[in-house]
Amino acid sequence: MDRRSFMKLTAIGGGAVFMSGLYGHAPAAAAGNTPAPYDDFYFVQLSDVHWGYSGGANPDALNTFRKAVATVNALEVQPDFIIFTGDLTHTTDDPKERRQRMAAFKEIAAGLKVKSVRFIPGEHDASLDNGAAFKENFGPSNYTFEHKGVHFIALDNVSDPGARIGDTQLEWLKNDLDKQAKDARIVVFTHRPLFDLVPKWDWATRDGDKAIALLMPYSNVTVFYGHIHQEHHHMTGRIAHHAAKSLIFPLPAPGSQEKRTPLPWDPALPNKGLGFREVEAQAGNDYKLTEFPVTRT
Amino acid sequence: MDRARRQLCARLACGFGALLTVAAIDAQGFRKIAGKERIIAIEARKFVYTPNEITVKKDETVVLAFTAVDFIHGFFIPDMNIRADLKPGQVTEVRLTPGKAGEYAFLCDNFCGSGHEEMNGKIIVTE
Numbered sequence: 340m341d342r343r344s345f346m347k348l349t350a351i352g353g354g355a356v357f358m359s360g361l362y363g364h365a366p367a368a369a370a371g372n373t374p375a376p377y378d379d380f381y382f383v384q385l386s387d388v389h390w391g392y393s394g395g396a397n398p399d400a401l402n403t404f405r406k407a408v409a410t411v412n413a414l415e416v417q418p419d420f421i422i423f424t425g426d427l428t429h430t431t432d433d434p435k436e437r438r439q440r441m442a443a444f445k446e447i448a449a450g451l452k453v454k455s456v457r458f459i460p461g462e463h464d465a466s467l468d469n470g471a472a473f474k475e476n477f478g479p480s481n482y483t484f485e486h487k488g489v490h491f492i493a494l495d496n497v498s499d500p501g502a503r504i505g506d507t508q509l510e511w512l513k514n515d516l517d518k519q520a521k522d523a524r525i526v527v528f529t530h531r532p533l534f535d536l537v538p539k540w541d542w543a544t545r546d547g548d549k550a551i552a553l554l555m556p557y558s559n560v561t562v563f564y565g566h567i568h569q570e571h572h573h574m575t576g577r578i579a580h581h582a583a584k585s586l587i588f589p590l591p592a593p594g595s596q597e598k599r600t601p602l603p604w605d606p607a608l609p610n611k612g613l614g615f616r617e618v619e620a621q622a623g624n625d626y627k628l629t630e631f632p633v634t635r636t
Numbered sequence: 637m638d639r640a641r642r643q644l645c646a647r648l649a650c651g652f653g654a655l656l657t658v659a660a661i662d663a664q665g666f667r668k669i670a671g672k673e674r675i676i677a678i679e680a681r682k683f684v685y686t687p688n689e690i691t692v693k694k695d696e697t698v699v700l701a702f703t704a705v706d707f708i709h710g711f712f713i714p715d716m717n718i719r720a721d722l723k724p725g726q727v728t729e730v731r732l733t734p735g736k737a738g739e740y741a742f743l744c745d746n747f748c749g750s751g752h753e754e755m756n757g758k759i760i761v762t763e
Contacts, residue, residue: 429750430747430749430750431750432749432750462747463747466747467748467749497747500708500746500747500748501721501746501747502745502747538712538714538745539714539715539741539743540743541745541747541752541753545745597741598756599753600753
C-alpha cells in the first residue's frame, strides 16, 4: 500500500491513526498554477539531536534519540527517505571525542528501518574543524539529489564558523540552478535559516541573502532547516522556510527574551517541545507537514 | 640635519612622549587620552568578552580594541550593523559613535565551541 492509499484509508477511518500528530500546510509557492501530476511520497525530517549533550535541559539525553528512532520505525507507512538537518552531535573541542560522538550517532541512526538516510551538518558538528569530521563520516556537506520529480539541494552554511555559505558554494548553487526549469520543484535543506530570523541570537546566515537571491527566480522553492529547535514558518517572497523541532531541548520563541537559553525540562511533561516531522509532497508545490512527538504513547 | 634641527626634533619627541604618558588605563580597561578618542580594551576568550558591558555617551566616538586569545571570535552589534572578525595575535579596532541612547546587544558570531551561545554583552549608550 502506498502513502496516498494509506491516507485515503485513514481519512475514511476518521484519521485515528494520525491523531497524535499536528497538521499544517506549507503554503503553495505558486498560487494559481495548474496542479501538476505528482508522484506520491513523503519524507521525515529529524533535527538537532546534539548527541553527546549532557545537562539539565534534557536529563533523558541518552534516550531521546533512540525513542525517536523507535517512533519513526513504528510509522504505519515508512517514508521514502529521512533527512537529518544538522547538529547531529553536541560540539566538543576534542577532535577524537567529536568522532566518537559521530560514531555513536551513526550507530543509533543505523537502527532506522528506512535505509535511505541523508545528513547535513550543523555548526556543532562542523564549525570547529571546517566540516572535516562530518565529511569523514557522512560524505560531502553539500549535494543534490532527485526524488520523484523533486530536486533536492543540501546547502552547508555551518562549516564556515562565521556562518557563510561562501562564494565557492554559491557558485556551485548557481550552476546547479541554471540546469533547472524555472518551475521545477525544488526543496532546499540547510541547518541555519537562510534569512535573518534573529541575528542577535546568531539565528541567521551571513550570506544567506545571496542564496535566496539565486533561488528567487524559481517559482517552486521550499526550504527546511533546523538550528532553532522549534517549529517555525516564514516566507521570503514566494519561498517558504520551515524550521523543525529538536531532539534534545527546545529553545525560546524567536526574539522572545534577551538570551536564547534552552527552555527548562518539565518533569511532568518530559520531551515537551521535542519531536520530528513528516513532509508529504502533494500536488503543485504544496507540502503537508505533520509534527510528531518523540514518543506516541 | 644640523644640530639645531636635531635638538628641535628631540624636544618634539620628548613632548609627544609626555603626552602619551598622560594616558591611563582604568580598572575597566578604558584608556583615556586627553583630547582623543577613548580606547576601550576588550579581551575575547572562550566564551566571554572582558569587559562585556561597555558604557559610552551618545555621540561619543570610542575605539573598541579587541585582543582575541584563543580563536577567531566574532564581534557583532546587529542593531548598529557593525561586525568584525577578531584574529588572535593582533589588535582589532572597531570605531563607533552611537547616535541614540539605549542598550545594544553584541555577540560572538563565529561559532567557537560549546559555550558560544553565552558569549555576548551589551553597549549601554547614555544621554
